[in-house]
Amino acid sequence: MKLLLRLKLIGLFLFVSNVSAKEIIIEPGPNAYDEVQEAMILMDEGDTLILKSGNYWFEDGLSLDVANVTIQGDGMDETILNFERQVSGAQGLLVTSDSVTLKDFSILNAKGDALKVIGADGISMIRLKTEWTGGPKSTNGAYGFYPVESENVLIDDCVAIGASDAGIYVGQSKNIIVRNSIAQYNVAGIEIENSYYADVYNNLASHNTAGILVFDLPDLPQQGGHHIRVFNNKSIDNDTDNFAPEGNIVGEVPRGSGIIVMANSDVEIFENTIGGNGTVNLAIVSYGSETEDSNYYPHPKRIQVHNNEYGRSGFEPDLSTGDLAKVLHEVSDGEMADIFWDGVLPLSQMVFGQPDDEKLKIDEQNQPNFLAMSPLKYLIGLSNPIKKDIRQYKGEIIPLPAVSLESL
Amino acid sequence: MNRLFFIASLLFINNSNAVVDDIILADSFPEKLSEYEFFLDTKAQIPNDKVIPYELISSLFSDYSLKQRWVYVPSGLKAQYVRDEVFNFPVGSALIKTFYYPVDERDLSLGKKLLETRVLLRKSSGWQAVSYAWNSDQSDAFKKVAGKTIPVDWIDSEGQLRAVRYRVPNVNQCKECHAANDKITPIGPKARNINKELNYSHGQYNQLAYWMDSEIISEIPRRLESPVDWSDYSQNINARARSYLDINCGHCHSSSGNANSTGLFLHLREARNVNLGIYKKPVATGRGSGGLKYSIVPGKPDQSILLHRMESMDPGVMMPESGRSLSHDEAAEMIRDWIAQMANGKSF
Numbered sequence A: 001m002k003l004l005l006r007l008k009l010i011g012l013f014l015f016v017s018n019v020s021a022k023e024i025i026i027e028p029g030p031n032a033y034d035e036v037q038e039a040m041i042l043m044d045e046g047d048t049l050i051l052k053s054g055n056y057w058f059e060d061g062l063s064l065d066v067a068n069v070t071i072q073g074d075g076m077d078e079t080i081l082n083f084e085r086q087v088s089g090a091q092g093l094l095v096t097s098d099s100v101t102l103k104d105f106s107i108l109n110a111k112g113d114a115l116k117v118i119g120a121d122g123i124s125m126i127r128l129k130t131e132w133t134g135g136p137k138s139t140n141g142a143y144g145f146y147p148v149e150s151e152n153v154l155i156d157d158c159v160a161i162g163a164s165d166a167g168i169y170v171g172q173s174k175n176i177i178v179r180n181s182i183a184q185y186n187v188a189g190i191e192i193e194n195s196y197y198a199d200v201y202n203n204l205a206s207h208n209t210a211g212i213l214v215f216d217l218p219d220l221p222q223q224g225g226h227h228i229r230v231f232n233n234k235s236i237d238n239d240t241d242n243f244a245p246e247g248n249i250v251g252e253v254p255r256g257s258g259i260i261v262m263a264n265s266d267v268e269i270f271e272n273t274i275g276g277n278g279t280v281n282l283a284i285v286s287y288g289s290e291t292e293d294s295n296y297y298p299h300p301k302r303i304q305v306h307n308n309e310y311g312r313s314g315f316e317p318d319l320s321t322g323d324l325a326k327v328l329h330e331v332s333d334g335e336m337a338d339i340f341w342d343g344v345l346p347l348s349q350m351v352f353g354q355p356d357d358e359k360l361k362i363d364e365q366n367q368p369n370f371l372a373m374s375p376l377k378y379l380i381g382l383s384n385p386i387k388k389d390i391r392q393y394k395g396e397i398i399p400l401p402a403v404s405l406e407s408l
Numbered sequence B: 001m002n003r004l005f006f007i008a009s010l011l012f013i014n015n016s017n018a019v020v021d022d023i024i025l026a027d028s029f030p031e032k033l034s035e036y037e038f039f040l041d042t043k044a045q046i047p048n049d050k051v052i053p054y055e056l057i058s059s060l061f062s063d064y065s066l067k068q069r070w071v072y073v074p075s076g077l078k079a080q081y082v083r084d085e086v087f088n089f090p091v092g093s094a095l096i097k098t099f100y101y102p103v104d105e106r107d108l109s110l111g112k113k114l115l116e117t118r119v120l121l122r123k124s125s126g127w128q129a130v131s132y133a134w135n136s137d138q139s140d141a142f143k144k145v146a147g148k149t150i151p152v153d154w155i156d157s158e159g160q161l162r163a164v165r166y167r168v169p170n171v172n173q174c175k176e177c178h179a180a181n182d183k184i185t186p187i188g189p190k191a192r193n194i195n196k197e198l199n200y201s202h203g204q205y206n207q208l209a210y211w212m213d214s215e216i217i218s219e220i221p222r223r224l225e226s227p228v229d230w231s232d233y234s235q236n237i238n239a240r241a242r243s244y245l246d247i248n249c250g251h252c253h254s255s256s257g258n259a260n261s262t263g264l265f266l267h268l269r270e271a272r273n274v275n276l277g278i279y280k281k282p283v284a285t286g287r288g289s290g291g292l293k294y295s296i297v298p299g300k301p302d303q304s305i306l307l308h309r310m311e312s313m314d315p316g317v318m319m320p321e322s323g324r325s326l327s328h329d330e331a332a333e334m335i336r337d338w339i340a341q342m343a344n345g346k347s348f
Helices: A001-022 A032-042 A323-333 A349-352 A375-379 B001-017 B019-025 B170-178 B207-211 B238-247 B307-311 B328-341
Strands: A023-026 A048-051 A053-058 A060-064 A070-073 A079-082 A088-095 A100-103 A106-108 A112-119 A121-126 A127-131 A143-146 A153-155 A159-161 A168-171 A175-178 A182-184 A188-193 A196-201 A204-206 A210-214 A228-232 A233-237 A259-261 A267-271 A274-276 A282-283 A301-306 A339-341 A361-363 A370-373 B040-041 B051-053 B066-072 B094-102 B111-125 B126-134 B141-144 B148-155 B161-170 B197-200 B203-206
Touching: A001 A175, A023 A032, A032 A048, A032 A053, A032 A060, A032 B170, A060 B170, A088 A100, A106 A112, A112 A127, A121 A143, A127 A143, A143 A153, A143 A159, A143 A274, A153 A168, A168 A175, A168 A182, A175 A188, A182 A188, A188 A196, A188 A204, A196 A375, A204 A210, A210 A228, A233 A259, A259 A267, A259 A274, A274 A282, A282 A323, A323 A370, A349 A375, B019 B111, B051 B197, B051 B207, B094 B148, B111 B141, B111 B148, B111 B161, B126 B170, B197 B207, B203 B207, B238 B328, B307 B328
Parallel strands: A023 A048, A048 A070, A053 A079, A060 A088, A070 A100, A079 A106, A088 A112, A100 A121, A106 A127, A112 A143, A121 A153, A127 A159, A143 A168, A153 A175, A159 A182, A168 A188, A175 A196, A182 A204, A188 A210, A196 A228, A204 A233, A210 A259, A228 A267, A233 A274, A259 A282, A267 A301, A282 A339, A301 A361, A339 A370
Antiparallel strands: B051 B066, B066 B094, B094 B111, B111 B126, B126 B141, B148 B161, B197 B203
16 A cells, blocks of 8 residues: 555655656748747746747747757758858857757757757757858858867757758867767868867768867867877768858868878877878877967877778878868879878977887778978978888877767 | 635735745746736736836846846845855746837837847746747747747947847756756856846835835845946946956856866956966867967956957957857947056056
8 A cells, every 4th residue: 555655655746757848849931930949938848849840941040048958850951951041140040958859950050050959958860951052151150069168068960961060069168079970161170179089980071171070279269189089980082172250260271181280199090081282181289380378289199090990092082171181292203192190299209219108009901191390401401201101100099989968 | 715715815916916826836937028027018018916026237238228126025035145146036926027128219209129038937946938029010029949030120329220130048058057056056146246236117216225115135235246238438447348348248158067078167256367368378168369479468458358259249259158149349448458457467
């Protein structure tokens, strides 16, 4: 009897908590903006907002600031949030709350960024698409997926097309998984910037200017990006001319770059397929511009590269964008490498050598073309400023831990 | 006994010329602005007892709309001064701001069109923001949680007919500007921002002195570095520019604001050149950069992203991101002069 009562009470409790989570269903129509935005404001924690299939025409940006909710469409090709006629708002959808799940819809032709997430702990983006449908243009918005200053970020099974900066961009964030996604016809396909603990895997980055970027930049609240694993991706045929507006760091990335690692530490690049990239398959470089930021470390360290497959590269170097292709072309006499390390280190390390535990390690099966520079020799004009023997960089690979997301 | 008390309390509410404190403190917002009784005459915007008008030395540009502001602090309570920050207002306080356009800027006696009244309420859980849009006969304003678009026109000071697609912000958009460390916070009423004379119905006084006399603040800070009125051409241009950037940009562009991730900090106290934008490269600016390389290039306004984004009216480029659809030409001209006069590489 007592047990039965207890079970009843538990049943009641479950029932009550189920009742409190409700579904709000909205269909496209002339008042869709007010309906959707009002729902995104008035919904309670635990609620699901369902956007039925069709085209939603929005003139203003949407925003969500309620924690622990789900926004769900009928599929990325069914539920279309179309911002073609947008006149206000710096992004299509802005999310500022924690533990939000977004799935199964598209955001098209936003005037600024398509989907921006600021300061969230727990954001899942699943089967979403962001696209600028007019092809690669500098007037397209900067980012498709743009979580920043967030933690526990999941981007899964998404599609990003046509961003004038990066299709999928994760900035100044922590605990990140980007997987099973497709990034095409963006300047950068996938970019992880100034971030800690990211796993980027099972993605396809093709027909971008550059496939996958792991960057760190100075003068920002969070810097010193580290613990980034890039594995089992295909970064292939990145052949779109750079269409980023000048001034942005990705504007300096040459067409035909597979993967570029800049100024991060503890990066592991493995089991990727990288090919068809006209400038270089994999480049590991320092931040090249001047900065007065004394907290910033501009050089990559503890970078491990292993078991990748390399296709054709360097067959059409983009000498007109930035310095990377130019320098590589010059020092290699036109024989572009699959893997390029610019060799730039703090001066003392260039003279006396780099600490062993910070050195670049490369362990590849099929002996790709490799080229590293000796910048000091290059600067003072000595002959033979380059190293081509990849075996010098062989070392014991120490795998980085997998990322696990909390509160999801 | 109970009934007597009930009747007495009813009489008390009905007879007093007082703001309804319970409504400020309630969990939800009332539907109509008049329910707070901030005004003796809502339509004419005649404030109730203890509802004190105030002005800021420099104010945020909102598509050339004009603003009237009031502060309310419950009887017997006082706001505490906090250096460089908004007064620490006691629970039950309210900040009220009505946005309107004059029919004709050249002749204000021709009347005005009230658009919305924004209310910031200091509840026990913290500040909350809500906006009320005025109805067409201007008799009352009604709660708009999801915002509203109001097409409006007015004749400007040059005699030109101007039109604007005015946006009443939704509560999330309120937070975009009013969030500090993710909590809603007022922006304007810092001691330094109200340190100026104002014509009250019974004479002209310094606002801080008046607030002290009205017993709504506990002290007047001794030394106060105040911004200047950015439109006061007799002032130093650096002070004018920094004052304008502070009140228009500094709430987001600060380490506690929404634009923290940009590393561009435009509040009055920022002293590092690169964080002020001088030779600062854009970070996640995208096409907002307009093909320019730095936020500010001293001496070169046309190469400065900051001015480009101030002048733009493209939603994907313009700054601020919300609250503006027109460009603030006079301010842009001042920022242009400021950057043009900046000595190359020298701090300012």
